[in-house]
Amino acid sequence: LLDRRQQNLALLLLDAVTGTVTTLHVETAMKGAWINLNDSFRKISYSDDDTSMPFLWASERDGYRHLYVLEASLDEGNAQTAKVVRRLTGPGEFIVEQVLEMDDTHVYYMGTAAGQWLEGHMFRVGINDNDPPTCLTGDMPGQHSCVVNLKAELFVDTISTVDQATIVTIHKLPSHDKSDMPSAPLLQLHDAAKADDRVASLSLKPPTFHTFPSTDSKVTLQAAVYLPDEEIHGKGPWPLVVATYGGPHVQYVRNTWGMMTADMRSQFLRANGFAVLKVDNRGSNRRG
Numbered sequence: 001l002l003d004r005r006q007q008n009l010a011l012l013l014l015d016a017v018t019g020t021v022t023t024l025h026v027e028t029a030m031k032g033a034w035i036n037l038n039d040s041f042r043k044i045s046y047s048d049d050d051t052s053m054p055f056l057w058a059s060e061r062d063g064y065r066h067l068y069v070l071e072a073s074l075d076e077g078n079a080q081t082a083k084v085v086r087r088l089t090g091p092g093e094f095i096v097e098q099v100l101e102m103d104d105t106h107v108y109y110m111g112t113a114a115g116q117w118l119e120g121h122m123f124r125v126g127i128n129d130n131d132p133p134t135c136l137t138g139d140m141p142g143q144h145s146c147v148v149n150l151k152a153e154l155f156v157d158t159i160s161t162v163d164q165a166t167i168v169t170i171h172k173l174p175s176h177d178k179s180d181m182p183s184a185p186l187l188q189l190h191d192a193a194k195a196d197d198r199v200a201s202l203s204l205k206p207p208t209f210h211t212f213p214s215t216d217s218k219v220t221l222q223a224a225v226y227l228p229d230e231e232i233h234g235k236g237p238w239p240l241v242v243a244t245y246g247g248p249h250v251q252y253v254r255n256t257w258g259m260m261t262a263d264m265r266s267q268f269l270r271a272n273g274f275a276v277l278k279v280d281n282r283g284s285n286r287r288g
Contacts (some may be wrong), residue, residue: 006034008196011041011082014054021076024029024072035088036060040109041101042068044127044134051075054085056107056127058096064288066084066090067107071125088125089133094126101148102127106176108136108155117222118209118255122146123154126176135243136174139172143256148173160257162206164280165192165199190271192257205229205270206261207278210255222253226266226276233273241269251285 001010009027014020029035030257042057052245054071054250066089072082089096092114100108108124110116118144126134137144139254142161153173160166169185191197209226214221228238243266244251254260266276280287 002035002037003123005035009035009037012074013072014028022074023080024055024074025057025070026055027061027081030061030063033060036065038065038098039091040067040096042099042102042107045104055082056088056099056102057082058099062091064090064093065095066098067109067125086127086130088127089123093288095288097286100146101150103150108150110144110146112286113138117251118143118253120144120254120286122148122157129207141255143254154186157185160192162257162260165196165262166190203258203263203268205265207266207276209255214282221282222280222284224253224260226270226278228270228273229276238274238275239275240275240277243276243280246281248283248284249285251280251287253280253284 001012002008007029009263010023013022013024025034027171037100038058040056042056044054044266046054050073051074051198053074054069056064056070057070059068066087068087069085070082071085073080094112094114094116096109096111097120098110102108105128106124108122110120111123112120115172119141119246120136121137121143123129123135137157137159140159142159145154145158152175154171155171156168157171158168167188170187171185172187195245195273205226207226210223210225211220213219228236236272243252252259269276
């Protein structure tokens with residue numbers, strides 16, 4: 001249950017036979033913030049104690065979404081906040097975006113690494129140990145989107161960068177001893193550059209990435225710049241178009257093909273002699 005102002009979130013257990021409602025956990029928003037919804041809740045079955053229930057939980061209690069193992073009391077009428085058994089990720093200025101799969105020992109999730117807001121990768125973290133998360137796609141920079149099949153020990157990886165249109169590949173999941181990290185894909189399913197002649201024929205020039213401090217010097221802002229062709233439009237100065245979005249669930253500046261290099265509005269303006277500056281404000285998505 002979430003209140004309309006998104007300040008308080010309650011996780012409830014409903015008994016379908018008796019109608020009894022038990023409050024397992026209550027999450028309260030940080031001052032000046034709200035609770036972002038996520039679907040990271042997973043029941044953990046390692047406990048034989050029928051008076052409590054451990055579960056996987058994602059929380060932004062320290063400003064960045066991280067994973068925790070919580071344990072809730074199953075006593076009827078209990079309304080206490082679940083206790084933290086173990087912190088799985090963080091602390092740090094990076095986030096867990098999506099839980100993909102979980103087995104008895106590990107959680108697989110999509111997220112970011114510290115200082116790498118332009119990219120998205122797949123990580124694995126142990127449920128019962130204190131080891132830091134392992135990045136399973138770290139040797140391939142860019143924006144990843146993965147689907148995991150634990151039974152087949154495989155994952156499908158969709159990746160693109162500003163220099164490379166989307167490629168979809170199948171990889172073997174590495175063993176838990178970290179000795180066989182993913183390298184070459186087992187099979188390539190799709191290559192957008194080969195499948196669509198327009199990728200080559202349009203000759204889209206990727207933007208360049210930049211950072212600069214906010215006016216109060218509290219936040220490093222991410223930016224991307226599209227410049228006109230000097231052979232056609234001269235060395236400038238050029239008229240400038242600033243593109244931004246002030247909402248909380250959009251990130252304009254990412255190392256990805258679709259939103260960046262294949263941004264046809266920015267490419268049209270660049271081709272007509274305009275410089276385009278994309279900037280994400282401090283409230284953009286994936287920044288905590």
